[in-house]
Amino acid sequence: MIETVGARPLIVRLRNFVGDAVLGLPALRLLEQHGYQLHLVGKGWARELFESEGWPVLVRPKKLRDRVKQLRALRAEACRIDPGFDKRPNALAFPGAISAALDMRLAGLRAEAYACDGRSWLLTRAHPMDMKVHALRSYWDLSCAFLGIKEAPPASIDFKISPAQYAQADAMLQQRGIKPGYVLVCPFANGTTALVDKTWPQFMSFVERLSASGQQVVICPGPNEVEGARSMYPTALRLEGVGLGVYNALLARAKLVVANDTGPAHMAAAVGAPLLSVLGPTPLEQWAPWGPNVEIMQRYPVWYTADEVLARVQQRLS
Numbered sequence: 001m002i003e004t005v006g007a008r009p010l011i012v013r014l015r016n017f018v019g020d021a022v023l024g025l026p027a028l029r030l031l032e033q034h035g036y037q038l039h040l041v042g043k044g045w046a047r048e049l050f051e052s053e054g055w056p057v058l059v060r061p062k063k064l065r066d067r068v069k070q071l072r073a074l075r076a077e078a079c080r081i082d083p084g085f086d087k088r089p090n091a092l093a094f095p096g097a098i099s100a101a102l103d104m105r106l107a108g109l110r111a112e113a114y115a116c117d118g119r120s121w122l123l124t125r126a127h128p129m130d131m132k133v134h135a136l137r138s139y140w141d142l143s144c145a146f147l148g149i150k151e152a153p154p155a156s157i158d159f160k161i162s163p164a165q166y167a168q169a170d171a172m173l174q175q176r177g178i179k180p181g182y183v184l185v186c187p188f189a190n191g192t193t194a195l196v197d198k199t200w201p202q203f204m205s206f207v208e209r210l211s212a213s214g215q216q217v218v219i220c221p222g223p224n225e226v227e228g229a230r231s232m233y234p235t236a237l238r239l240e241g242v243g244l245g246v247y248n249a250l251l252a253r254a255k256l257v258v259a260n261d262t263g264p265a266h267m268a269a270a271v272g273a274p275l276l277s278v279l280g281p282t283p284l285e286q287w288a289p290w291g292p293n294v295e296i297m298q299r300y301p302v303w304y305t306a307d308e309v310l311a312r313v314q315q316r317l318s
Helices: 016-025 024-034 064-081 100-107 136-149 164-174 203-212 226-232 244-253 263-271 306-317
Strands: 010-014 036-043 056-061 090-091 110-112 125-126 181-188 217-218 256-259 273-279 294-298
Touching: 010 024, 010 064, 010 125, 016 024, 016 064, 016 136, 024 036, 024 136, 036 064, 036 226, 064 100, 090 100, 090 203, 090 256, 100 110, 110 136, 125 136, 164 244, 181 203, 181 263, 203 217, 203 306, 256 306, 263 273, 273 306, 294 306
Parallel strands: 010 036, 010 090, 036 056, 090 110, 110 125, 181 217, 181 256, 256 273, 273 294
Antiparallel strands: none
Protein backbone atom coordinates (compact mmCIF):
# COMPACT_ATOMS: atom_id res chain seq x y z
CA MET A 1 0.00 0.00 0.00
CA ILE A 2 1.13 3.53 -0.81
CA GLU A 3 1.27 5.36 2.51
CA THR A 4 3.05 8.68 2.00
CA VAL A 5 0.54 11.53 2.07
CA GLY A 6 1.11 14.05 -0.70
CA ALA A 7 3.37 11.71 -2.65
CA ARG A 8 3.69 11.81 -6.42
CA PRO A 9 3.67 8.11 -7.34
CA LEU A 10 5.28 6.81 -10.50
CA ILE A 11 4.93 3.23 -11.71
CA VAL A 12 8.08 1.93 -13.41
CA ARG A 13 8.38 -1.36 -15.28
CA LEU A 14 11.87 -2.81 -14.87
CA ARG A 15 13.84 -4.82 -17.40
CA ASN A 16 13.88 -8.62 -17.11
CA PHE A 17 17.65 -9.07 -16.73
CA VAL A 18 19.84 -8.32 -13.73
CA GLY A 19 22.46 -6.36 -15.66
CA ASP A 20 19.84 -4.12 -17.25
CA ALA A 21 18.18 -3.51 -13.88
CA VAL A 22 21.52 -2.49 -12.39
CA LEU A 23 22.29 -0.15 -15.29
CA GLY A 24 18.86 1.43 -14.82
CA LEU A 25 19.58 2.37 -11.20
CA PRO A 26 20.91 5.90 -11.90
CA ALA A 27 17.80 6.64 -13.98
CA LEU A 28 15.57 5.52 -11.11
CA ARG A 29 17.44 7.68 -8.64
CA LEU A 30 17.08 10.65 -10.97
CA LEU A 31 13.31 10.21 -11.00
CA GLU A 32 13.26 10.01 -7.22
CA GLN A 33 15.42 13.12 -6.89
CA HIS A 34 12.82 15.01 -8.92
CA GLY A 35 10.06 14.21 -6.46
CA TYR A 36 8.62 10.92 -7.71
CA GLN A 37 7.78 8.07 -5.35
CA LEU A 38 8.83 4.97 -7.23
CA HIS A 39 6.76 1.80 -7.41
CA LEU A 40 8.63 -0.81 -9.39
CA VAL A 41 7.24 -3.80 -11.25
CA GLY A 42 9.59 -6.57 -12.30
CA LYS A 43 11.04 -9.99 -11.62
CA GLY A 44 11.08 -11.53 -8.16
CA TRP A 45 14.83 -11.07 -7.75
CA ALA A 46 14.43 -7.30 -8.08
CA ARG A 47 12.98 -7.11 -4.57
CA GLU A 48 16.26 -7.98 -2.92
CA LEU A 49 18.36 -6.25 -5.55
CA PHE A 50 16.72 -2.90 -4.75
CA GLU A 51 16.04 -3.58 -1.07
CA SER A 52 18.75 -1.19 0.13
CA GLU A 53 17.28 1.59 -2.04
CA GLY A 54 13.96 1.38 -0.19
CA TRP A 55 11.79 1.01 -3.28
CA PRO A 56 8.84 -1.41 -3.21
CA VAL A 57 8.86 -3.97 -6.00
CA LEU A 58 5.77 -5.80 -7.21
CA VAL A 59 6.47 -9.13 -8.88
CA ARG A 60 5.02 -9.07 -12.39
CA PRO A 61 2.59 -11.98 -13.02
CA LYS A 62 2.96 -14.18 -16.09
CA LYS A 63 -0.62 -13.93 -17.39
CA LEU A 64 -1.86 -10.77 -19.09
CA ARG A 65 -5.08 -10.51 -17.11
CA ASP A 66 -3.17 -10.81 -13.84
CA ARG A 67 -0.67 -8.17 -14.91
CA VAL A 68 -3.45 -5.76 -15.82
CA LYS A 69 -5.27 -6.48 -12.55
CA GLN A 70 -2.09 -5.77 -10.61
CA LEU A 71 -1.49 -2.44 -12.37
CA ARG A 72 -5.12 -1.38 -11.97
CA ALA A 73 -4.91 -1.99 -8.23
CA LEU A 74 -1.70 0.00 -8.02
CA ARG A 75 -3.26 2.78 -10.09
CA ALA A 76 -6.33 2.90 -7.82
CA GLU A 77 -4.17 3.17 -4.71
CA ALA A 78 -2.08 5.91 -6.34
CA CYS A 79 -5.20 7.88 -7.24
CA ARG A 80 -6.39 7.59 -3.65
CA ILE A 81 -3.42 9.49 -2.27
CA ASP A 82 -2.67 11.64 -5.36
CA PRO A 83 -5.81 13.14 -6.97
CA GLY A 84 -3.73 14.30 -9.92
CA PHE A 85 -2.29 10.86 -10.70
CA ASP A 86 -4.57 10.16 -13.68
CA LYS A 87 -4.15 13.70 -15.06
CA ARG A 88 -0.43 13.41 -15.81
CA PRO A 89 2.03 10.89 -17.25
CA ASN A 90 2.23 8.37 -14.44
CA ALA A 91 4.14 5.34 -15.69
CA LEU A 92 7.46 4.61 -17.36
CA ALA A 93 8.45 1.40 -19.16
CA PHE A 94 12.13 0.55 -19.48
CA PRO A 95 11.67 -2.65 -21.56
CA GLY A 96 11.37 -2.27 -25.30
CA ALA A 97 8.75 -4.98 -25.80
CA ILE A 98 5.18 -4.17 -26.84
CA SER A 99 3.85 -6.15 -23.86
CA ALA A 100 5.23 -3.62 -21.37
CA ALA A 101 3.25 -0.82 -23.05
CA LEU A 102 0.16 -2.97 -23.56
CA ASP A 103 -0.07 -3.91 -19.88
CA MET A 104 -0.02 -0.26 -18.89
CA ARG A 105 -2.49 0.85 -21.55
CA LEU A 106 -5.02 -1.82 -20.56
CA ALA A 107 -4.65 -0.78 -16.93
CA GLY A 108 -5.53 2.82 -17.85
CA LEU A 109 -2.07 4.21 -17.13
CA ARG A 110 -0.57 7.15 -19.02
CA ALA A 111 2.78 5.60 -19.84
CA GLU A 112 5.90 6.86 -21.53
CA ALA A 113 8.61 4.72 -23.10
CA TYR A 114 10.85 4.43 -26.12
CA ALA A 115 9.14 4.21 -29.51
CA CYS A 116 10.04 0.67 -30.55
CA ASP A 117 8.36 -2.64 -31.35
CA GLY A 118 5.44 -0.80 -32.99
CA ARG A 119 3.98 0.30 -29.67
CA SER A 120 3.88 4.09 -29.93
CA TRP A 121 0.07 4.10 -30.20
CA LEU A 122 -0.14 2.49 -26.76
CA LEU A 123 1.82 5.26 -25.07
CA THR A 124 0.95 8.74 -23.88
CA ARG A 125 4.31 9.80 -25.26
CA ALA A 126 6.81 7.74 -27.23
CA HIS A 127 10.43 8.89 -27.24
CA PRO A 128 12.94 8.26 -30.04
CA MET A 129 15.61 5.73 -29.11
CA ASP A 130 19.31 5.92 -29.92
CA MET A 131 20.39 2.31 -30.40
CA LYS A 132 24.11 3.18 -30.32
CA VAL A 133 24.45 4.57 -26.80
CA HIS A 134 25.39 2.61 -23.71
CA ALA A 135 22.48 0.86 -21.98
CA LEU A 136 22.93 2.94 -18.82
CA ARG A 137 22.78 6.09 -20.91
CA SER A 138 19.68 4.80 -22.71
CA TYR A 139 17.74 4.35 -19.46
CA TRP A 140 19.10 7.64 -18.14
CA ASP A 141 18.05 9.51 -21.28
CA LEU A 142 14.55 8.04 -21.06
CA SER A 143 14.18 9.37 -17.52
CA CYS A 144 15.54 12.74 -18.63
CA ALA A 145 13.01 12.84 -21.47
CA PHE A 146 10.21 11.98 -19.05
CA LEU A 147 11.34 14.80 -16.74
CA GLY A 148 11.97 17.26 -19.57
CA ILE A 149 15.60 17.85 -18.58
CA LYS A 150 19.09 17.24 -19.94
CA GLU A 151 21.79 16.00 -17.60
CA ALA A 152 24.89 13.84 -17.90
CA PRO A 153 24.79 10.43 -16.20
CA PRO A 154 27.02 9.78 -13.19
CA ALA A 155 30.47 8.25 -13.61
CA SER A 156 29.66 5.53 -11.07
CA ILE A 157 26.50 3.78 -9.96
CA ASP A 158 27.37 3.48 -6.24
CA PHE A 159 24.91 0.72 -5.45
CA LYS A 160 23.90 0.86 -1.79
CA ILE A 161 24.61 -2.11 0.47
CA SER A 162 22.85 -2.28 3.82
CA PRO A 163 24.56 -3.23 7.11
CA ALA A 164 22.30 -6.29 7.27
CA GLN A 165 23.46 -7.42 3.83
CA TYR A 166 27.11 -7.01 4.83
CA ALA A 167 26.44 -8.95 8.04
CA GLN A 168 24.86 -11.85 6.14
CA ALA A 169 27.74 -11.90 3.66
CA ASP A 170 30.35 -11.88 6.45
CA ALA A 171 28.56 -14.74 8.22
CA MET A 172 28.64 -16.83 5.03
CA LEU A 173 32.34 -16.15 4.52
CA GLN A 174 33.17 -17.02 8.11
CA GLN A 175 31.13 -20.21 7.99
CA ARG A 176 33.02 -21.42 4.92
CA GLY A 177 36.41 -20.30 6.24
CA ILE A 178 36.85 -17.79 3.43
CA LYS A 179 39.39 -15.15 4.37
CA PRO A 180 39.80 -11.55 3.12
CA GLY A 181 41.61 -11.39 -0.20
CA TYR A 182 39.44 -13.93 -2.03
CA VAL A 183 38.78 -13.74 -5.77
CA LEU A 184 35.11 -13.99 -6.75
CA VAL A 185 34.44 -15.41 -10.22
CA CYS A 186 31.28 -14.96 -12.31
CA PRO A 187 31.76 -17.52 -15.09
CA PHE A 188 28.21 -17.91 -16.35
CA ALA A 189 26.80 -15.73 -19.13
CA ASN A 190 23.19 -16.10 -20.23
CA GLY A 191 22.33 -15.42 -23.85
CA THR A 192 24.39 -14.52 -26.87
CA THR A 193 25.69 -11.48 -28.72
CA ALA A 194 24.99 -11.59 -32.47
CA LEU A 195 24.20 -15.32 -31.98
CA VAL A 196 27.67 -15.89 -30.48
CA ASP A 197 28.12 -17.31 -26.96
CA LYS A 198 29.41 -14.63 -24.56
CA THR A 199 31.09 -17.14 -22.23
CA TRP A 200 34.88 -17.02 -22.07
CA PRO A 201 35.77 -20.53 -23.28
CA GLN A 202 38.77 -20.91 -20.94
CA PHE A 203 37.07 -19.98 -17.69
CA MET A 204 37.21 -23.55 -16.31
CA SER A 205 40.94 -23.84 -16.99
CA PHE A 206 41.55 -20.41 -15.47
CA VAL A 207 39.70 -21.22 -12.23
CA GLU A 208 41.49 -24.56 -11.88
CA ARG A 209 44.90 -22.91 -12.26
CA LEU A 210 44.06 -20.01 -9.97
CA SER A 211 42.88 -22.41 -7.26
CA ALA A 212 46.00 -24.54 -7.71
CA SER A 213 48.12 -21.46 -6.98
CA GLY A 214 46.67 -21.37 -3.44
CA GLN A 215 44.24 -18.54 -4.06
CA GLN A 216 40.79 -18.82 -2.50
CA VAL A 217 38.28 -18.66 -5.38
CA VAL A 218 34.60 -18.05 -4.61
CA ILE A 219 31.60 -18.63 -6.86
CA CYS A 220 27.96 -17.71 -6.17
CA PRO A 221 25.86 -19.65 -8.70
CA GLY A 222 22.32 -18.62 -9.44
CA PRO A 223 19.38 -21.03 -9.07
CA ASN A 224 19.88 -22.45 -12.57
CA GLU A 225 23.68 -22.55 -12.29
CA VAL A 226 24.22 -24.70 -9.19
CA GLU A 227 24.74 -28.02 -10.97
CA GLY A 228 27.01 -26.40 -13.52
CA ALA A 229 29.09 -24.79 -10.78
CA ARG A 230 29.46 -28.10 -8.95
CA SER A 231 30.54 -30.03 -12.03
CA MET A 232 32.53 -27.36 -13.90
CA TYR A 233 34.19 -25.51 -10.99
CA PRO A 234 34.85 -28.12 -8.26
CA THR A 235 37.92 -26.26 -6.94
CA ALA A 236 35.97 -23.07 -6.24
CA LEU A 237 34.34 -22.39 -2.88
CA ARG A 238 30.61 -22.32 -3.66
CA LEU A 239 28.15 -20.08 -1.84
CA GLU A 240 24.74 -21.28 -3.01
CA GLY A 241 21.33 -19.69 -2.58
CA VAL A 242 22.69 -16.17 -2.22
CA GLY A 243 20.19 -13.35 -2.76
CA LEU A 244 21.27 -10.46 -4.94
CA GLY A 245 21.55 -7.96 -2.10
CA VAL A 246 23.94 -10.20 -0.17
CA TYR A 247 25.71 -11.00 -3.46
CA ASN A 248 26.43 -7.28 -3.78
CA ALA A 249 28.09 -7.37 -0.36
CA LEU A 250 30.18 -10.42 -1.31
CA LEU A 251 31.31 -8.67 -4.48
CA ALA A 252 32.24 -5.55 -2.53
CA ARG A 253 34.29 -7.63 -0.06
CA ALA A 254 36.29 -9.39 -2.82
CA LYS A 255 39.87 -8.37 -3.55
CA LEU A 256 39.12 -8.96 -7.24
CA VAL A 257 36.13 -10.06 -9.32
CA VAL A 258 36.71 -11.89 -12.62
CA ALA A 259 33.65 -12.13 -14.81
CA ASN A 260 32.05 -12.79 -18.17
CA ASP A 261 29.52 -10.45 -19.76
CA THR A 262 26.89 -11.19 -17.12
CA GLY A 263 24.60 -9.52 -14.59
CA PRO A 264 26.92 -10.01 -11.58
CA ALA A 265 29.68 -8.22 -13.51
CA HIS A 266 27.47 -5.14 -13.68
CA MET A 267 26.67 -5.60 -9.99
CA ALA A 268 30.39 -5.72 -9.19
CA ALA A 269 31.06 -2.54 -11.13
CA ALA A 270 28.05 -0.87 -9.49
CA VAL A 271 29.26 -1.55 -5.93
CA GLY A 272 32.77 -0.36 -6.80
CA ALA A 273 34.47 -3.76 -6.59
CA PRO A 274 37.72 -4.15 -8.55
CA LEU A 275 36.51 -5.95 -11.68
CA LEU A 276 38.38 -7.72 -14.45
CA SER A 277 35.87 -8.37 -17.22
CA VAL A 278 36.94 -10.92 -19.85
CA LEU A 279 34.88 -10.26 -22.97
CA GLY A 280 34.58 -11.51 -26.52
CA PRO A 281 31.87 -10.36 -28.95
CA THR A 282 30.21 -7.95 -26.51
CA PRO A 283 29.90 -4.39 -27.94
CA LEU A 284 31.62 -2.28 -25.30
CA GLU A 285 29.92 0.93 -26.37
CA GLN A 286 26.62 -0.57 -25.24
CA TRP A 287 27.37 -3.14 -22.56
CA ALA A 288 30.70 -2.48 -20.87
CA PRO A 289 30.43 -2.58 -17.05
CA TRP A 290 30.00 0.99 -15.78
CA GLY A 291 32.33 2.23 -13.09
CA PRO A 292 35.82 3.54 -12.22
CA ASN A 293 37.25 0.19 -11.03
CA VAL A 294 36.59 -1.74 -14.24
CA GLU A 295 39.34 -3.30 -16.33
CA ILE A 296 38.38 -5.03 -19.55
CA MET A 297 40.31 -7.72 -21.39
CA GLN A 298 38.62 -8.11 -24.75
CA ARG A 299 39.84 -9.98 -27.78
CA TYR A 300 37.73 -11.70 -30.40
CA PRO A 301 37.38 -14.05 -32.24
CA VAL A 302 40.59 -15.32 -30.59
CA TRP A 303 39.89 -14.85 -26.87
CA TYR A 304 42.55 -14.23 -24.25
CA THR A 305 44.04 -17.48 -22.99
CA ALA A 306 43.77 -18.75 -19.42
CA ASP A 307 47.49 -18.06 -18.93
CA GLU A 308 47.15 -14.48 -20.11
CA VAL A 309 44.25 -13.73 -17.80
CA LEU A 310 45.91 -15.58 -14.91
CA ALA A 311 49.04 -13.47 -15.33
CA ARG A 312 46.99 -10.28 -15.19
CA VAL A 313 45.07 -11.49 -12.13
CA GLN A 314 48.31 -12.29 -10.32
CA GLN A 315 49.59 -8.81 -11.12
CA ARG A 316 46.39 -7.30 -9.72
CA LEU A 317 46.63 -9.40 -6.54
CA SER A 318 50.30 -8.71 -5.86
